[in-house]
Amino acid sequence: MNRKRLSVCLAALLAVGTLFSGCGKEDDGGTPVGGADDRPVVKVGFMGPLTGGNASEGSAARNGFTMAFDQLNESGELPYYVEVVAMDDGSKPETATSAVQRLVTTDGIVAISGHWNSPAATATIPICKSNNIPLVIWGAIGESLTSAENYPIITRVCPTDRQENVTLAKYVLEDLGYKNIYIISDTTSYGQSNTQAFQEQMKKYDANLIGIDEVPDTQNDFRAILSKVKQAKPDAIFFGGVSMGGGLVKSQMVDAGMDDILLFGISGICSEDYIIAAGAENAEGTFSIKPGTDPTKTEVGQKFLADYEAKNYSVPVGAFTPYSYDAAQVIIQAMKDCEGEITAEKMIEKIAAVKANGLLGETQFDEIGQTTNPASYALVVQDGKWVPWEDSLYATGERTLPGRK
Amino acid sequence: MELLGNGSFLIEQLMNAIMLGCIYTLVAVGFSLFFGVLDVVVFCSGDIAVFGTFSLMGAYMIFETAGLTAMLPTPVWMMLLMGVAAILCAALGVFTYLSSIRPFEKSSSLMPLLSTIALGVVIRETIGLFFPLGRNPQRFPRLIPSGSFGGHALLSYRNVTIICVTFLVLLAVFFFLRKSKMGNAMQAMAQNKRLAAIAGINIRSVAITTFVLGGLLLSVAGFLIGAYYGTVRFDNGSLYGIKGFSAAVVGGLSNVYGAIIGGMLLAFIEVFVSILPGGAAYASAVAFIAVVIFMVAKPEGILGEKTVEKV
Known part of the structure; x- marks a missing residue:
């Protein structure tokens, strides 16, 4: 075979490889329905994991975000047509960087909402700052993302990991009375900041730390660790990671016969993916919290769920979908507050001073751009579904959480 | 702490290591088979295994939608599956072989390395794109009934099946390599390609057979991965690829028997580092350091042959 054909073959293979790996590619699902009418167009950007292991969370958030603007465009409340440009950050800083660079160079972009993963947000924040485009974070919960230096360009509608761990610790260590805790988390920044934040809370409630294990987030095999945990006899395992790892831990706990130990964690595991990864029967009795308020309990929440349902999206509402929807509400309110021409500079000021009503009540930002509304509520897996704690058979006493004395 | 006896800590960890070792071994044997016969590192072996899953x-x-699982007796549809x-x-x-190895037969051995890495990405992303909700974690169907022999948790049907199948x-594989004509031809080719060709062995058909055999082996590895973890994700292949490759290197890349020792060794190191307090974070690192030590101290691997290059 001649050399030329060889190199063509190789080049083609590599080209296909890079094509499929999806670097910052634009997502087709993000284009708004209806198309632009005769109103002038302004654009808002959306970034989130639309591919990779967290794709379902990111796609649901994208749907919620786009839906808010579809509703706005249909209502005609604004003399502008708002177009959503959705980009994939692949949960990775490098993909996020190329996505944000595409967005800030797109004509007519006045605001961006982004990220479920803190490392991705860390990568895009400096780019938004240097281009003076406001970024409303919808789902990345790393503590340091909002700060005095990043204010007012960077704001966040969801609680930080610290805020979430405070609520979780109160539920598990105080209300449910667990005392002996083993921590398993992944070695990502998410896992480590969880471990740290939860340990601080454990000191506050005087709980005993039985042991800590951190594993790479690609790890599938937790059996060796779990055998060790079984020997240490904790009442509960705090899992500081996301769905796939959490689900594997839970199903391997069941295999190892650890039925008397509770598995709990913050919202990273509070998703359908967790139940799939663990297997519905194994997931039973997992305890977690979700940021926000239970949408099924409020009128706006029920309307949101019905609207989402009506759109027939392929992914169900995720833990952070209400936040991406509320990030959209913040941007929409700020657009209305602009009263006239909408520019990125005006939006920075208006977003920072916003008072927006959304699914989770009123969102306002404090002096570092963090939401002042840190609401979270508890859920437990019951018969293969995440059920709000108060509605569950566990709260009424018909079932008992594993390891509860 | 009860260390020995049924259900005890040490026995349980030993079992964990053996199970992990079985999976690494099968992927490693795939690597050795390809390397032994064709002198190429097929980096997408892990992805082929996950493709099997x-x-x-x-x-x-x-099968389930077509009603076959209800219609046919379990062993029959299991075999079909x-x-x-x-x-x-x-x-x-x-x-x-045809897309990533044969076109580069006469070029440097770096070429198939690169092309199989690229093919691995293609396989992974194809699964992610075309399997229904392919990028989310997927639950593997329960093909092996739950329960155990004599009520011992360690002797669950699943564990015993995995060990027996491996x-x-x-x-x-050994009988095939030792006793069959094609197996002998593969060994001949592993020892000296040119001489094998002169002796009248059809190099092409031996190469294709090697990849068929490797594919079959990796499909079994895929079954074991699914059955053991119960959950897989489209991108798990790269992990098994690296672990299997390392195991093969430790054992002696061209030696199929060495791959077994390498796979077990790697799994034992990982498990026993994991059980030290806080050790889990270092398990993979220690395992890979062991690989580096082997590459420096015994580059031919535990069972590999020393190659002397004449200048």
Whole structure:
């Protein structure tokens, strides 16, 4: 075979490889329905994991975000047509960087909402700052993302990991009375900041730390660790990671016969993916919290769920979908507050001073751009579904959480 | 702490290591087989295995919708299921050879290395794109009934099946290599390609057979991965690829028997580092350091032959 054909073959293979790996590619699902009418167009950007292991969370958030603007465009409340440009950050800083660079160079972009993963947000924040485009974070919960230096360009509608761990610790260590805790988390920044934040809370409630294990987030095999945990006899395992790892831990706990130990964690595991990864029967009795308020309990929440349902999206509402929807509400309110021409500079000021009503009540930002509304509520897996704690058979006493004395 | 006896800590960890070792071994044997016969590192071996897992899940979904699982007795549809996955993996093995190895026969050995890495990405992303909700974690159907022999948790049907299947598959590979004419031809080619060709061995058909055999082996590895973890994700292949490759290197890359020792060794290191307090974070790192030490101190691997290059 001649050399030329060889190199063509190789080049083609590599080209296909890079094509499929999806670097910052634009997502087709993000284009708004209806198309632009005769109103002038302004654009808002959306970034989130639309591919990779967290794709379902990111796609649901994208749907919620786009839906808010579809509703706005249909209502005609604004003399502008708002177009959503959705980009994939692949949960990775490098993909996020190329996505944000595409967005800030797109004509007519006045605001961006982004990220479920803190490392991705860390990568895009400096780019938004240097281009003076406001970024409303919808789902990345790393503590340091909002700060005095990043204010007012960077704001966040969801609680930080610290805020979430405070609520979780109160539920598990105080209300449910667990005392002996083993921590398993992944070695990502998410896992480590969880471990740290939860340990601080454990000191506050005087709980005993039985042991800590951190594993790479690609790890599938937790059996060796779990055998060790079984020997240490904790009442509960705090899992500081996301769905796939959490689900594997839970199903391997069941295999190892650890039925008397509770598995709990913050919202990273509070998703359908967790139940799939663990297997519905194994997931039973997992305890977690979700940021926000239970949408099924409020009128706006029920309307949101019905609207989402009506759109027939392929992914169900995720833990952070209400936040991406509320990030959209913040941007929409700020657009209305602009009263006239909408520019990125005006939006920075208006977003920072916003008072927006959304699914989770009123969102306002404090002096570092963090939401002042840190609401979270508890859920437990019951018969293969995440059920709000108060509605569950566990709260009424018909079932008992594993390891509860 | 009770260390010995049934259900005790040490025995449990030993079992964990053996199970992990079985999976690493099968992937490692795949690597050694390819390297031994053709002198190429087929980096997408892990992805072929995970492709096998997804083929099983896909076939199961189709079987279930078609009502085959209800119609046919369990052993029959199980065999059919395995058959489908085995055929698909063997086909993917042959495709790997034709697309990423044969075109580079006469070029540097770096070429197939690169092209199989690229093919690995293609396989992974194809699963992610075309399997229903392929990028989310997927639950593997319960093909092995739950329960255990004599009520011992360690002797669950699943654990025993995994060990037996691994053992039988390896036995079959050895008999094939030792006793069959094609197996002998493969060994001849592993020892000296040019001489094998002169002796009248059809190099092409031996190469294709190697990839069919490798594909079959990796489909079994895929079944074990699914059955053991119960959950897989489209991108798990790269992990098994690296672990399997390391195991093969430790054992002696061209030696199929060495791959077993390497796979078990790597699994034992990982498990026993994990059980030290806080050790889990270092398990993979220590295992890979061990690989580096082997590469420096005994580059030919535990059972590899020393190659002397004449200048």
